[in-house]
Amino acid sequence: MIIKSYLTWYAIFDNIPFWQPLLTEVPFVWLIFCFIERFAHKRKIGYYMIANLVITIVFFAAIMYYKYYGVIVTYHALAQVNQVTSVNSSVFSLLAPYYLLIFVDVIVLSVYYIQRRIRQKKQGSRSNITLPRIGKRTAVVIFAFSALLTLYNIWPNRASMNELNQAESMGILNYEAYMIAADKPSDPVPADQITQDKINELKGFSADQPAISTYWDAAKGRNVIIIQMESFQNFLVGLHIDGKEITPNLNKLAKESLYFPHFYQQVGQGNTSDAEFVVNSSYYIPARGASSQIYAGYEVPSLAKLLDQYGYNTTTFHTNKVEFWNRKEMYAALGFGKYYDMDFFGNEDAVAFAASDEVLYKKTSEELKSLQDTDKPFYSQVISMSAHHPYHLPESKYKMELPARYENTLVGDYIRAQNYADYELGIFIDQLKDNGVWDNSLIVLYGDHLGLPLYSLEEDDRVLMKEIFGRDYTRADMMNIPLIISAPGATHGARIDQLGGQADIVPTVASLLGISMDDYIHFGQDLLNGHSNLLPERYYLPSGSLITEEGMFIPGSDYEDGTRYPLPLIEETADPSFVSALNPPPDALKEAGKNINKGTVSKDKYDRALELLHLSDSYVTQLPKR
Numbered sequence: 001m002i003i004k005s006y007l008t009w010y011a012i013f014d015n016i017p018f019w020q021p022l023l024t025e026v027p028f029v030w031l032i033f034c035f036i037e038r039f040a041h042k043r044k045i046g047y048y049m050i051a052n053l054v055i056t057i058v059f060f061a062a063i064m065y066y067k068y069y070g071v072i073v074t075y076h077a078l079a080q081v082n083q084v085t086s087v088n089s090s091v092f093s094l095l096a097p098y099y100l101l102i103f104v105d106v107i108v109l110s111v112y113y114i115q116r117r118i119r120q121k122k123q124g125s126r127s128n129i130t131l132p133r134i135g136k137r138t139a140v141v142i143f144a145f146s147a148l149l150t151l152y153n154i155w156p157n158r159a160s161m162n163e164l165n166q167a168e169s170m171g172i173l174n175y176e177a178y179m180i181a182a183d184k185p186s187d188p189v190p191a192d193q194i195t196q197d198k199i200n201e202l203k204g205f206s207a208d209q210p211a212i213s214t215y216w217d218a219a220k221g222r223n224v225i226i227i228q229m230e231s232f233q234n235f236l237v238g239l240h241i242d243g244k245e246i247t248p249n250l251n252k253l254a255k256e257s258l259y260f261p262h263f264y265q266q267v268g269q270g271n272t273s274d275a276e277f278v279v280n281s282s283y284y285i286p287a288r289g290a291s292s293q294i295y296a297g298y299e300v301p302s303l304a305k306l307l308d309q310y311g312y313n314t315t316t317f318h319t320n321k322v323e324f325w326n327r328k329e330m331y332a333a334l335g336f337g338k339y340y341d342m343d344f345f346g347n348e349d350a351v352a353f354a355a356s357d358e359v360l361y362k363k364t365s366e367e368l369k370s371l372q373d374t375d376k377p378f379y380s381q382v383i384s385m386s387a388h389h390p391y392h393l394p395e396s397k398y399k400m401e402l403p404a405r406y407e408n409t410l411v412g413d414y415i416r417a418q419n420y421a422d423y424e425l426g427i428f429i430d431q432l433k434d435n436g437v438w439d440n441s442l443i444v445l446y447g448d449h450l451g452l453p454l455y456s457l458e459e460d461d462r463v464l465m466k467e468i469f470g471r472d473y474t475r476a477d478m479m480n481i482p483l484i485i486s487a488p489g490a491t492h493g494a495r496i497d498q499l500g501g502q503a504d505i506v507p508t509v510a511s512l513l514g515i516s517m518d519d520y521i522h523f524g525q526d527l528l529n530g531h532s533n534l535l536p537e538r539y540y541l542p543s544g545s546l547i548t549e550e551g552m553f554i555p556g557s558d559y560e561d562g563t564r565y566p567l568p569l570i571e572e573t574a575d576p577s578f579v580s581a582l583n584p585p586p587d588a589l590k591e592a593g594k595n596i597n598k599g600t601v602s603k604d605k606y607d608r609a610l611e612l613l614h615l616s617d618s619y620v621t622q623l624p625k626r
Contacts (some may be wrong), residue, residue: 001029001055005172010057011099013064013168024171027149029055034143037134045113053106055173060102062172070455070540071270072167074179076288077269154178161555162542185287188618196521199615202608203534213528214586215258217514219442219487223372224307224379224509225432226444228275229421229457230387231451234261234480235468235568236418238578242403246419249426250484253445255493255581257486260527261570262596264479264547266502267449268539272383273325275448275502276316280304280334280381282506282522284616285538293339296329298623301520303506304379305335310515313337313371313378319345319354319385333626340367351397352388357421360384361428369435384421389451391417392613399423411464414451439488442512444505447481450540454478469568476552476565479540483527487512491532495570495582497593499549500527501535523616530588536609546601546609554599562606566597 005025009016031049040047065073134142153170158178160166167175213584237254239246267274270290277291278284280302284292314337322328322341331339345355345363364382371378386393391413400419404568406412454475457465465473483500485491485508500508503524510517511526525531535547544555547567555562571579584590 001052002026004056004059007098007102008063008172011063011096012072012172012187016168020168023149024169025173025294027146027153028171028173028177030142030146031150031387034139034146036537037139038136049106049109049113053107056102056106058173058176060099063102067431067456068453070164070453071162072172072175074176074183080581085349085583097188104266104449112380115130126472143172145205150174156239156362158182158556160557161544162557164542165556183288185617185621186614188616188621191619191622194521194615194619196518199521199523199612200525202612203523204532204605204608205525213526213527213530214588215491216511218490219512220514221377222513223368223377223437223441223488224312225368225437225581226279226379226381226505226509227425227446228272228279228381228383228448229425229445230384230448231389231391231414232418232421232447232481233451233478234263234447234482234570235477236415237261237466237482238570238575240575241415244400246400246415247422249422249429250445250482251578253429254482254484257443257484258491258494258496258528258572259582260483260485260496260498260500261480262497262567262593263446263481263483263500264502264535264537265449265481265540266535267539270325272385272448273327273330274385276327277330277334278502279446279505282503282520282524284503284523284536286620287538287543287613287617290325292326292330295620296326296333297625298333299626300333300335300620300623301522302334303509304337306336306506306510306515306520307377307379307513308335310513313376314380315340315367315371315373315378316381316383317360317367318383319360339463340364351386352392354385356397356425357384357386358427360386361424361431365428365431365435365437368432368437370439372440380591383393383448384425386424387414387417387421387451391451393394393417393420395536396549406464409460409464410457411452411461411468420452426493441487442507442509443484443486445482445484445486446502446505448555449481450478452478474565475541475554475569476547477568479537479547479552480568485512493582494585495579496527496585496589497591497596498527498530498531498585499535499547499567499593499596501533501547503535504533521619523612528589530586530592532592534605534609534612535614538613539622544606545609546606548601548605549595549597550601551597553606555606559603559606562601564601569596 005021009021036047036051038046061073106553153174157166157169160169170178193408236247238251245251266278266284268285270292272294273290274285281300285291308314316331316336317340320342322339342354345359347355349356349359368380393416397420398416400416402412402416454473462473504527506525507522507527509528511528525533532549537545537547540556546553551567552565553562
């Protein structure tokens, strides 16, 4: 147990004191062993084996979950077990061989006892191994001592905001037990107290800022096409490696469109499905679990329902099975009129775990043309999937040759996969232009979530990322995704320095369409009206984290020992000709973005971010049930 504790801590935590795993993990193990000694009169070996296996699985799950999400696993993740088979390649790609050492004793002892039982049967012997029993007094003393140490580890750290710090201070096993015993939702704010004025006040809107953007109703009556790019991070926009342009089609689109470089993901445990939920609803993800599972039973206000009131057909396109991440129920909650999944796309030309982007875009473009021919506007969300972790693209899909130093690295595989995704995106854009859909549409494109987790990178990957950025790769870089908005003929190339997040897409699209949000409680804002912004974050960052124009803030135990991280600037990675090709945005938008990275993130904003999350949780969970 001691060895397993140290192996787990080494994989997750940095610069730990040598004594800390002993002080935090061993007392919990002793508690379990004391129960076995006190109550297991027979088959004691079997109970010890079961306890060993359960604790080993908890440690192993903690390692793997951290490598994928950067957080400590809790019992809530059991709801994800049925998704593991669909993403098993991602799981195995994170598996360092030495992690498996944690199971060595389980395997060896299991083989030994099985072989021993076989020999006994052959010899007609039924003798069992007997272990000496420790005395009741000894067991009570050890149990009491262990219980005191366990409480000593848990009690002072209950209020810590940062779950990673909390698990390190408590110990992983103590943290898991504490989450089961003490994890309960806070009391919701009464629905009648949740108003748009209250939300705007918490977000920091001031009366002297414009209420309506200069782009109000610029795309009135147009189709709406929202393209969600799998694992697409902002540093790819304008990126060249050894003179090779990585995403030429997306770069061209960004130069011709409204491009938001200071845009951030707001997803959690549900990853891609969370992005679909947040982008379509303008609500934050739940505190625990995937939004597609936690919120699917509610009648959720959404962009699809809003546009349905204006006569839009509403559809969503995703090449995987609709049951994956409970999407069938989520789409019903969001009010989509029709979904297209694997039954429509088939499983031909599979990449990752569904049909390729080539198939997605070809069949979708044909269907969008059919929708346009109905003489009703449509809203369609299109989910790209081929650049999914671990980015093992078939060689037949390679569209670029990587420099030798990028071969056989996660960063290299990621760049090659995104180069392919960009190639197919370019074909899709051409198809929509050829069939007449493009010029009649408002197009919104964004990344769904990060692709290169900081905590999953090997040393050679970190070196490559430092080469790309010219500095160390940070959490702020990791969370930064692009947003591009185009309404051909109505918008023109402009870089918008406004800070934004995925919850802002609904009000921004509504503004461009000239549709009022007055009767729609929402937590995003129109990114084209020049307001400052405040982005609460969850899951991929510890609770209490937020992003403002002043930077990214991550709390420690609370605000006082938290840390501010500067936001990445586009000039650091983009080709200079790309930046200069974009026109300056209107004055209000320039004003909103000019203070990027200036100042500290205040305690007031920290408190307001937490309250916004609580209001969102309260509002959604008090919506009518479906």
